[in-house]
Amino acid sequence: MQDGNALAARLDIGPGEDRISVSREKGLNRVLHILEFLHTTQRAVGIGDLAKGVNAPRSTTYTLVRELVDAGLLEMAGDGNRVYFGKKLYLYGMDYVRGNDLLRRGRQEVDNLSRETGETSELCMLQSGRYTIVHSSPGTRPFRISSATGLQIPLPWTASGRLLLAGFERAAIEDMVSEDDLVLPDGRRLRLDDFIADIATAKATGHCITSGLVDAYTKCLAAPVFSAPGKVEATMCLVVPIDTSEAKTGELIALLRGRAASLSIS
Amino acid sequence: MQDGNALAARLDIGPGEDRISVSREKGLNRVLHILEFLHTTQRAVGIGDLAKGVNAPRSTTYTLVRELVDAGLLEMAGDGNRVYFGKKLYLYGMDYVRGNDLLRRGRQEVDNLSRETGETSELCMLQSGRYTIVHSSPGTRPFRISSATGLQIPLPWTASGRLLLAGFERAAIEDMVSEDDLVLPDGRRLRLDDFIADIATAKATGHCITSGLVDAYTKCLAAPVFSAPGKVEATMCLVVPIDTSEAKTGELIALLRGRAASLSIS
DNA sequence: ATAATTTGTCTCTTACAAAAGACACATGTA
């Protein structure tokens, strides 16, 4: 039985009313953070670390994790006291795939494409304002250029990003692109206006090629998949060595555009 | 549906006092119900219907859905005002697969098996006390026997169920199996003791065959996948016509056991 | 051994989310 601390809550020090109010967070938000955190770590995490990682109180984290484990969204990882994603999430994910023609066919097409061309191929989409690699297939080069599925990269770094933003107003684009996003991995800084101009060009030509943006050795070729006339729902892209010949590049772009078009609706 | 919160403050027992108090639900629970509901409907649902389906107040449902859509766990389905699973869930699901060797290899092996034998093949697991088809591959028969991924079926109806319960105490088994579960689709009622005996047999022989349980036309062959000596983590199973010859059945069981063993750890 | 962490569970309080319900605006149909 708790003695003393009865009115402990008297922490709002000072007369000044500094409303420190360490904002209490909604359980659902905490859960969303937990999922996102696990997604970035890509490995099972101890509950204590998890609490630190999402900076939630330990007690809260324990309760939430227990509930999520009971629900099957998370699972205790075999070895000890770590948690990671659970079967339920896998099942829901498969439901999503099943209900989503585009994704289903897109995955297939990406696999075909990378088998046929030997290059790394990817299906990309906007995911709540962020560029996301939804599916990727490695290609057969000795030094393969790979990127993990689910990876999130700033829009301006990619060819696909330029196509995905084709339908948006300038204001919306500014919203989605932070200052940091405009700084390329090598430190160069992209001008927002240039980026927006790129988007317009991409929209007009119906494809996009970027060279040496994410890294110095690769070129990125992308073509749009439409869900309705003018609405870019996804892109397919090929990642090729930067010294790929003009001719070869043109050939690949043509192939890519064809495949992307075949996925488009109407 | 597990109704995790079980306790639900059964305080109404008081004297007169009918404490109707339609227990206010935690947001997280509402979300879990929403996900589960979408999983069972397997299609996009209007928000109003959703509210009815999980029997939550409309206003609450609207807010939750909005939050989930913002988070990318749900998406508004293209056509109108319906929601369904979102890309995030797919990504998390893929993370699960990646972090789970067994599932990854199991899917592969199931696909191989159904291609080689021409029969429907499945990978099954316990999912918070319920039997779940985690992956299935259709087979090539004209009248294919198919079952949806993620489908949940009472444990006593299946061969896999008998193997999955091999490691459990009687008490634990009684917990997982409800009275209803013991009633087969055709109305016959299984004795709990017989079922438990079946489990022991399955454990001893290292495989299980059931005939005409879920339907009158099929036989189900299953073999265990171990995650540690004695611990059944999953099963692989084949669904074949009930009139498959003894010889052929034996042959398939041998194949199945081999494949399942190859997935087992240590 | 003894201290210093970390882990998992429990209790108590109050800030805040869930619910109720009112509103405005669409639809459809007698």
Add this chain to the structure above:
DNA sequence: TACATGTGTCTTTTGTAAGAGACAAATTAT
């Protein structure tokens, strides 16, 4: 024209979940 039925956004009220903190037990370090 009324009259239900569905949708989406508000505001207000109040039951309760999130959080702080105290513990015991289990690890690890000294």
